[in-house]
Amino acid sequence: MKPIISVHNLDLAIPDRKLFSNLSFEIPQGALTCITGENGVGKTTLVKHLLQDLAHNYTVHTVFNVARDEVQYVPQLRNIDDDYPLCIRDFVAFGLKKRAFFWNRQVRDQKLAQILAETKLTRIKDQPLGRASGGEKQRAYLAQALCADPKLLILDEATASLDTTNKHELLQMLKQVMQKHELTILFITHDPELIERYADYELHLADQTGTLIKRGGKADV
Numbered sequence: 001m002k003p004i005i006s007v008h009n010l011d012l013a014i015p016d017r018k019l020f021s022n023l024s025f026e027i028p029q030g031a032l033t034c035i036t037g038e039n040g041v042g043k044t045t046l047v048k049h050l051l052q053d054l055a056h057n058y059t060v061h062t063v064f065n066v067a068r069d070e071v072q073y074v075p076q077l078r079n080i081d082d083d084y085p086l087c088i089r090d091f092v093a094f095g096l097k098k099r100a101f102f103w104n105r106q107v108r109d110q111k112l113a114q115i116l117a118e119t120k121l122t123r124i125k126d127q128p129l130g131r132a133s134g135g136e137k138q139r140a141y142l143a144q145a146l147c148a149d150p151k152l153l154i155l156d157e158a159t160a161s162l163d164t165t166n167k168h169e170l171l172q173m174l175k176q177v178m179q180k181h182e183l184t185i186l187f188i189t190h191d192p193e194l195i196e197r198y199a200d201y202e203l204h205l206a207d208q209t210g211t212l213i214k215r216g217g218k219a220d221v
């Protein structure tokens with residue numbers, strides 16, 4: 001199977017320093033790849049750069065086997081405070097709005113119910129997102145992204161603020177939805193335990209370059 005992303009000889013710099021030099025790697029399809037590396041090595045910048053190349057159809061250093069509207073990016077930080085007014089269900093449903101079947105309320109509601117169930121949000125779907133726990137919020141972000149039927153899902157430090165139980169729950173959920181929806185997942189993380197248990201591959205960034213390591217995370221999901 002073709003890699004979902006191929007990067008060849010990419011140089012990437014920020015105003016005061018070079019982040020990557022001649023960076024080359026391939027991201028396998030249908031697997032969970034963790035992007036790892038020290039704080040500030042350039043994980044988020046690299047992902048944003050790839051998304052920009054994809055959006056502008058720029059193929060000098062990057063080749064994508066996925067279309068722009070088949071990629072969902074879940075950012076590291078969201079400005080959801082305690083007063084955020086939407087309930088979880090309505091927040092998740094934002095992901096559906098661009099879809100062609102939006103006019104068909106029954107199909108839309110079925111899909112939403114299915115995704116809320118997959119992300120274990122059904123019981124709390126009418127509660128305000130602002131008062132949800134960190135783990136529930138992350139599941140809501142995931143659910144909103146899944147509503148758009150992505151082929152590639154990119155999550156930036158989605159477990160950073162979660163306790164151990166919630167981290168494992170989110171990763172198990174990710175691997176389940178990956179299999180069910182035939183997704184490829186890129187997951188930026190620092191957490192060695194999660195990499196060990198769940199990563200199929202690890203893209204380790206260091207010294208201005210990157211190495212793809214086969215991990216074969218074997219956790220039961």
Ligand SMILES: Nc1ncnc2c1ncn2[C@@H]1O[C@H](COP(=O)(O)OP(=O)(O)OP(=O)(O)O)[C@@H](O)[C@H]1O
Pocket residue numbers: 014015037038039040041042043044045046
């Ligand atoms: N818009 C910008 N302008 C200038 N420097 C930036 C900009 N965005 C990021 N940087 C710098 O680029 C470097 C890489 O940042 P980036 O967020 O990609 O790292 P990271 O590996 O994702 O880090 P972390 O693990 O801490 O999230 C950092 O030194 C950061 O301060």
